[in-house]
Amino acid sequence: MTIFKQSPFANDAYTIGWICALPVEFAAARGMMDEDHGEPQTPPAGADSNSYFLGSMGKFKIVVACLPLHQPGSPPAVAAAKEMLFTFPKIRIGLLVGIGAGIPDIDNELDIRLGDVVVGSSPQSGGVIVYDFGKIRDGSFESLSVLNRPPKSLGTALGKLQALHESRENMVPHYVEEMLVKHPVMRKNYTHPGQSSDRLFQANYRHVSGPRNCNKCEASQIVEREPRPDEDPVIHYGTIASGSMVVRDAAIRDELRDRHGAICLEMEAAGLMNNFPCVVVRGISDYGDSHKNDRWQRFAAAAAAGCAKELMQQIQINALDGEPAAKDLVYQGQFRV
Ligand SMILES: [Zn+2]
Known part of the structure; x- marks a missing residue:
């Protein structure tokens, strides 16, 4: 039974916007909230097709919006x-939180695993680059463009988070467990699927047709990696490549890594970074190759939401007051489109 609940706070009390593309990401965001405020006090206008959930995390009131079903992309x-x-x-700042594909670089000790989190952050690019899928197939990457940087308050919080993790473990496992205790029905699907189901195949080995679970794929083609001592997600900071199509090709994935330093692939950030002052947080649910399946989506979504929650704890409340309203930035054309 669904009980309609209306937020006790007016719409203009909310200062952080959190955008998800998939229902599993929306569920994870909702599960991470410290307080559930329910639906907006003033309903959205008819032209607004988002689903909303309102709540709070620590000191901030947050709007979570989910894209219309089956309409992912920029x-x-x-x-x-x-x-x-x-x-x-x-709303002053935004977070784009959900799943993405990881691009490991074992030879260079970039050991990204399923369930890890990538935060878009790079001194050169602001954390996100856009690539054109068609051009990649032609062997040309000339259409790559660099997007706006995250807003100052989020940039400062990212620096603080990285510094904190030099001396202590990240809070992602704690926040995921807290969510599962609070919402026991999520435990079945949102727990870590186990390291044995994290299989990275050699880049030149294609998926054997049949079940998506790789049961017919050759175990000898799995890249050997040291088991981790625990299942706790690792947070990586680096360049996220955003394109208009799902990548299921290890050659394209590795090309984006080798030529542009990308460590993660996704589909929504292109465009959004230039239209909304935000940072991108991606839980790794596959490796962007032909073996891609949905097995890790829910845990990866939960890990990303946990990382976003920890990031938000680092934002000073008065720093947010210093940010202009995102609406003014966007509609006054201060963002490059
Ligand atoms: Zn496979």
């Missing part, structure tokens, strides 16, 4: 952000 994400800023005009 244009729907940009539309969702713009609609959200109309309905919640005091």
Whole structure:
């Protein structure tokens, strides 16, 4: 039974916008909230097609918006952000939180595993680059573009988070467990699937047709990696490559890594970074190759939401006051489109 619950706070009390593309990401965001505020006090206008959930994490009131079902990708994400800023005009910063594909680089000791988290952050690119899938197939990457940097308050918080993790473990396992205790029904699907189901195949070995679970794929083609001592997600900071199509090709994946330093692939950030002052947080659910399946999606979504929650703890409340309203930035054209 669903009970309608309306937020006790006016729409303009919310200052952080959190965007998800998939229902499993929306569920993880909702599960991570410290307080559940329910639906917006003032319903969105008819033209606003987002699903919303309102809540709080620590000192911040947060709007979570989910893209319309089966419409992932950059244009729907940009539309969702713009609609959200109309309905919640005091939002100052945003987070794009969900799943993505990891690009390991074992030879160079970049050991990204399923369930790890990548945060878009790079001194050269602001953390996200856009690539054109068609151009990649032609062997040309000339259309790559660099996007806006995350807003200052988030940039400062990212620095603080990295510094903290020099001296202590990240809080992701703690926040995921807290979510599972609070929402026991999620335990079945949102727990770590186990290291034995994290299989990275050699880049030149293609998936054997049949079940998506790789049961017919050759175990001898699995890249050998040292088991980790625990199942705790590791947070990586680096360049996220954003494109218009799902990558299921290890050659394209590795090309983006080798030529542009990308460590993660996703589909929503292109466009959004130039239309919304935000940072991108991706839980790794596959390796962007022909073996890609959905097995890790829920845990990866939970890990990303946990990382976003820890990031938010590092934002000073007065730093947010110093940020202009995102709506003003976007609609005054201060963002490059
Ligand atoms: Zn396979």
